[in-house]
Amino acid sequence: VYFHTDAVQAIGNVPIDVKAQNIDMLSLSAHKFYGPKGVGALYIKKGVRIENLIHGGGQERKKRAGTENIAGIVGCGKAIELATADIEGHNIRIRAMRDRLLKGVLEKIPNARLNGHPTERLPGNFNVSFEFIEGESMLLWLDDEGICASTGSACTSGSLEPSHVLLATGLPVEISHGSLRLTLGDANTEEDVDFVLEVLPKVVSRLRDMSPLYQKAKEGGL
Known part of the structure; x- marks a missing residue:
């Protein structure tokens, strides 16, 4: 049985270790930890197979076709670094x-x-x-x-x-x-x-x- 957790409210407030907590999938949203609005991420454990969300292109490992919001993704990455530092x-x-x-x-x-x-x-x-x-x-x-x-x-x-x-x-x-x-x-x-x-x-x-x-x-x- 796959375990997915909606960690939108948890990032930056609760320590999370996807391996130790045996999390198969985890979703997050950047604006909840002071990142840009309109961008988020879905963690998928290696080996977990899910149906593609948007078909067509090869973006995001063929899981979600369409041009990526690069600025948003970079902002999300930096924001999560800052939010989990202390x-x-x-x-x-x-x-x-x-x-x-x-x-x-x-x-x-x-x-x-x-x-x-x-x-x-x-x-x-x-x-x-x-x-x-x-x-x-x-x-x-x-x-x-x-x-x-x-x-x-x-x-x-x-x-x-x-x-x-x-x-x-x-x-x-x-x-x-x-x-x-x-x-x-x-x-x-x-x-x-x-x-x-x-x-x-x-x-x-x-x-x-x-x-x-x-x-x-x-x-x-x-």
Whole structure:
């Protein structure tokens, strides 16, 4: 049985050894580790036979015909060198910022909960749900303040449905709708964390002031 892993989120965050981990195929995308957008790679272990993706030319060992994006490929290669040069040092710095952000949010905003395990997660991943508000409204207000955020994965950015992953963990639909996902990376600073901790509680508070559900909850009706 062949083993393929989608390592798009793992490269630069998790040490990977395709031989030691017995990986037959591994896919990655350059923009996830600060490389150029629109280019990625598929590792295929020697001896693994797969059907050609695009037939016609002899490019990419006849697996994918068409002119290669040379500049993108070179950029991808250099980016992955830089991203994997000091994974642990990178993780220590990013994890510390994430933990400070999470601690501040849970202390400043009532009826908030972390989604997922507190430590067994990517170092820059922050996913919290706020009761009595709607995630899309939260994103609009955060965007006005210059804070880039989402309510779920980029893969489902066109959908207004709550995250199927959060629902699978048992989170109710109404709370899943109030989820916020932030990702911290190399370009972020402690000042960015301070700014989010200043802005986010105000945004959540304003939205809750407009929510009839929140008013009911305060009166003990929920």
